[in-house]
Amino acid sequence: MTINKKISYDILKKFLDYSPNEIYVIDAQGIVCYANRAVEEHCGTKCAELIGKNNTEISLANYWYPRLSPRVLKEKIPMTIEQYTKTGRTLLTTAIPIFNSEGNIEYIIENSRDITENKKITNDLTKANKLIARYKKELEALRNYSGDIPSVFSYSERMMKLIPTIHKIAKTNSTVLILGESGTGKSHMANYIHKNSPQPDGPFISINCASIPDELMESELFGYARGAFTGANSKGNSGLIELANNGTLFLDEIGELSLKMQAKLLQVLQDKSYYKVGGRTLQHMNCRIVAATNRDIYKMIQDKLFREDLYYRLNVFEVELPPLRDRREEIISMALYFLKQFNNKYSRKRKFSEEVLNLFLKYSWPGNVRELSNIIERAVVINKGTVIDSIDLPISEPAIDKDNSKKTQDNYFTEDFFCGSLQETLDYVEKKIIISAYEETKSSYKTAQKLKISQSKASRLIKKYCTNNK
Ligand SMILES: Nc1ncnc2c1ncn2[C@@H]1O[C@H](COP(=O)(O)OP(=O)(O)OP(=O)(O)O)[C@@H](O)[C@H]1O
Structure with a gap:
């Protein structure tokens, strides 16, 4: 580094004094040797209050924190941290140890840059990015949203x-x-x-x-x-x-x-x-x-x-x-949707029996969605008990569409199948599988083999699901 010889000490000091970055120097004993104007601005105290004082004593006034020079004195290496001043500024401070010819620290020079505005901009940007991410998600959801059609x-x-x-x-x-x-x-x-x-x-x-x-x-x-x-x-x-x-x-x-x-x-x-x-x-x-x-x-x-x-x-x-009979995969989810709607409307807690859901799947629905909605509303209002059974419904066997019922049962178990809560759905599927395997094999041993479960589990499930179904 070269300095024009004509530059006097006073001029050099001015350079330091007017530097927009904070310059703060302590000696090996922690005595403050120099502090420029920026220190005054950042910490709200006069430099004259600091010069000649012990750094520890100054730190007690909490002009800035956390302290860096004690760590540099101890570690003997340059360090950079973020500091916060009493006046609410955020500083990025680098403290550099200056060694004498014996290798001992003679001074520590702290250079602090006011990053309050940068921090604010960065925080605002992070917040804005988070908001953008949220709005993007909402927009995507809105785009996929199908209005009144769940x-x-x-x-x-x-x-x-x-x-x-x-x-x-x-x-x-x-x-x-x-x-x-x-x-x-x-x-x-x-x-x-x-x-x-x-x-x-x-x-x-x-x-x-x-x-x-x-x-x-x-x-x-x-x-x-x-x-x-x-x-x-x-x-x-x-x-x-x-x-x-x-x-x-x-x-x-x-x-x-x-x-x-x-x-x-x-x-x-x-x-x-x-x-x-x-x-x-x-x-x-x-x-x-x-x-x-x-x-x-x-x-x-x-x-x-x-x-x-x-x-x-x-x-x-x-x-x-x-027509509804041509989109039977929707019947159960629609029925549950209407059930929820009318339970809310009439403050009821009705449920469908499994038999009712099966009847819904087989029925031909000549009145389409309106008929389904009306039947469910009526059942929710009129039914006395919690469970709505097929006997409570004004739909009967002659309207059953036999051609479509097999197809429906198969489609029923798609991955999109929905039957209220996850547990209800899993129980329902488990029951169907056990009944079908047991009907085919007629033995708990063969059911266990077919479904790759232990015989004791197969016996327990057969007892649970098949005894009432016979
Ligand atoms: N996708 C759906 N989501 C929720 N409810 C539905 C849906 N489709 C039909 N419904 C309900 O079913 C009933 C009949 O629907 P809508 O009146 O729209 O049928 P429509 O085809 O216009 O009947 P029409 O030909 O007799 O005028 C209404 O109560 C409606 O809210």
Whole structure:
């Protein structure tokens, strides 16, 4: 290191005095020899208070902690630590021992850099990164979230294929036509599409086309202008299309719309504009249309009962909800879902007997999800005991769908199988396996061999599960 000879002691001292880093020097006895301005700033004390004093005495005032020089005096090596000052600063301090020609420590120079701001930034960054990680997870969960449709509902192969498509469709603002038998969940799905649409907070206006007489349908949909007809509201009225502004208009049972109204609806879908009944000002349609029907729409088109051009306008996306009997893997999880819902609603603690669950799997569910939900609600309310048994249900053998029951039993034991708690599920599966093995082998010895368990375990389980089942 070279220093310009012209630099005097005073100038050199100034360099040290004005250094933004703290410089603090003690001798081998721990007496403070030098402290610069930065020490004053960091520790809130005058240098004059420190110079000449013993380092131990100074440390008692707790200007900064933990102490570093005693360790360097002892270890005789340079050390770096973080220190905290009485004024709330964080310092990164390096203490370096300076040795004399005999190898003894003559001085210790401490150089401290104020890292309070850096620390704060680092802490903020760590917090921000943690938040980002959390938000990422939440976002992922939201993306996978299927609105009002609990994930248990996508257990069947058909629904698992359908749900991601519906998710994509929902994100667009296109018109959707939902087909499916009564009670398969078309209205539920329409709502789901709305909740996952680009305007989920907008209105979801639902109209059942079958329940409104044809002569009123036009004014219901389009609204009417002031003085449009005798008895009309003197200020006029908004139609459902206007009420659904920035949201979704759900036209349920669209198959029931008269041909006259079909023509009017087609016009609106094409032009995205309409006139109120008796009005002269052009209104703009600004809502998504979702329509549904349980009728055989293709046959209706053939029979000239439904306009083909309207069908094509509506089915930009077409979703067909399968009947419940074609997605039997969902029945148990759905039943448990409804049971939980109605137990909560009516403050009950009902459970299903195993026999009921088996009946649910075999039944053909002509009324689909609605029937399942209604039956469970009724049983939860009416049942006296805790356990709901098949005798308590209004479904009986003739409706049992024999062709499908075997397939269902097999699919029932998929890894996605869900039966309340883990223990309940495991017990259920264990029972099924033991009964089936014992029925096949008719001996506890062979059951043990088949299932690779000890004979005493097999005997115990057979006694537990098979005696009541005979
Ligand atoms: N995925 C689902 N999750 C929860 N509940 C559902 C689901 N699907 C249907 N439901 C329930 O089943 C009942 C019938 O559903 P929904 O009214 O949507 O059927 P739909 O097909 O529109 O019937 P319809 O053709 O008779 O109008 C409703 O109580 C609904 O909440």
